[in-house]
Amino acid sequence: RREQLSMAIYEQQLEEEHLTRLRLLADLKTALADNDGQLQMHYQPKIFSSTMQATRFEALIRWIHPQQGFVPPDLFIPFAEQAGLIGAVTDWVVEAVVIQIAQWHQQGFNAQVAINLSAKDLSRPHLLDHINRLLVQNQLPANSLSFEITESEIMRDPEEANQLLLKFRKNGFELAIDDFGTGYSSLSQLKHMPVTELKIDKSFVLQLANLENDKIIVQSTISLAHSFNLKVVAEGVEDEASLALLRSWGCDWIQGFFISKPLPAKEVLPWVNNYSQ
Numbered sequence: 001r002r003e004q005l006s007m008a009i010y011e012q013q014l015e016e017e018h019l020t021r022l023r024l025l026a027d028l029k030t031a032l033a034d035n036d037g038q039l040q041m042h043y044q045p046k047i048f049s050s051t052m053q054a055t056r057f058e059a060l061i062r063w064i065h066p067q068q069g070f071v072p073p074d075l076f077i078p079f080a081e082q083a084g085l086i087g088a089v090t091d092w093v094v095e096a097v098v099i100q101i102a103q104w105h106q107q108g109f110n111a112q113v114a115i116n117l118s119a120k121d122l123s124r125p126h127l128l129d130h131i132n133r134l135l136v137q138n139q140l141p142a143n144s145l146s147f148e149i150t151e152s153e154i155m156r157d158p159e160e161a162n163q164l165l166l167k168f169r170k171n172g173f174e175l176a177i178d179d180f181g182t183g184y185s186s187l188s189q190l191k192h193m194p195v196t197e198l199k200i201d202k203s204f205v206l207q208l209a210n211l212e213n214d215k216i217i218v219q220s221t222i223s224l225a226h227s228f229n230l231k232v233v234a235e236g237v238e239d240e241a242s243l244a245l246l247r248s249w250g251c252d253w254i255q256g257f258f259i260s261k262p263l264p265a266k267e268v269l270p271w272v273n274n275y276s277q
């Protein structure tokens with residue numbers, strides 16, 4: 001009886017999770033279609049390590065659900081991927097970001113913004129057309145955008161990934177491997193990928209100044225990446241000591257709460273002006 005009871009509770013939980021997910025997906029579809037401000041992009045600065053200048057940003061999606069409030073992207077992006085909705089999300093993100101960059105350009109601010117891609121985006125041949133059309137419409141050069149993709153996403157189908165990434169490179173976009181170090185691939189497997197940048201996962205960086213193993217991993221990743229002619233970004237830099245270590249090891253770009261949290265679009269220019277003073 002007891003087993004039956006716990007089984008029933010378990011099934012009920014599964015059903016509730018399933019319903020929550022379906023509801024969330026339906027709401028996400030509405031949010032994408034209505035474009036009524038529930039979805040917004042935030043922008044986190046990356047600074048160039050040698051000059052400490054901030055001209056690059058990572059675009060991170062934010063969803064403020066009318067009833068549930070903030071829904072983290074770590075929650076709804078995987079749902080959208082499983083439900084075949086990620087293409088619509090990425091298209092929405094690309095459009096919002098390109099329009100924002102164009103607005104900054106008109107204000108005399110040239111930013112390069114990195115957009116996160118999902119594995120399923122790599123099997124959408126029309127994505128590149130969509131991106132190029134938006135750039136042309138807004139009279140922006142290809143180097144205003146770059147893209148981040150995780151190693152595990154690339155490794156799901158390396159052949160397919162390779163082909164599309166090559167097309168991205170031929171169109172002038174820089175490409176970063178995101179969350180580097182968390183997958184099972186080695187740099188020697190990835191060296192055939194047409195990428196320009198490695199982004200060391202924040203799990204190796206958050207405690208960098210305190211953990212000897214992380215120091216070894218990060219320092220050797222930087223030199224290995226450089227020997228492959230890749231630029232290196234460290235994400236998750238939360239303190240000054242870690243920043244100093246990364247700069248001394250020649251890490252090219254630095255990103256993290258110590259520099260800035262992801263900012264709403266309207267706070268970016270004030271932040272840049274204040275930061276560069």
Ligand code: C2E
Binds near residue numbers: 093116118178238258
């Ligand atoms: P990610 O691409 O690895 O993004 C980095 C995450 O780390 C972001 O979380 C960012 O806010 C957070 N972060 C940055 N600096 C620090 C730091 O110093 N300390 C700590 N503890 N965290 C830091 P966020 O915005 O919640 O995004 C989570 C994930 O959701 C992203 O991981 C990415 O995989 C996905 N995501 C976010 N926006 C998009 C999007 O527009 N499209 C797609 N496909 N995925 C997205």
Ligand code: CA
Binds near residue numbers: 058116148178
């Ligand atoms: Ca990223």
Ligand code: CA
Binds near residue numbers: 178235
């Ligand atoms: Ca990352």
Ligand code: CA
Binds near residue numbers: 179
């Ligand atoms: Ca991630």
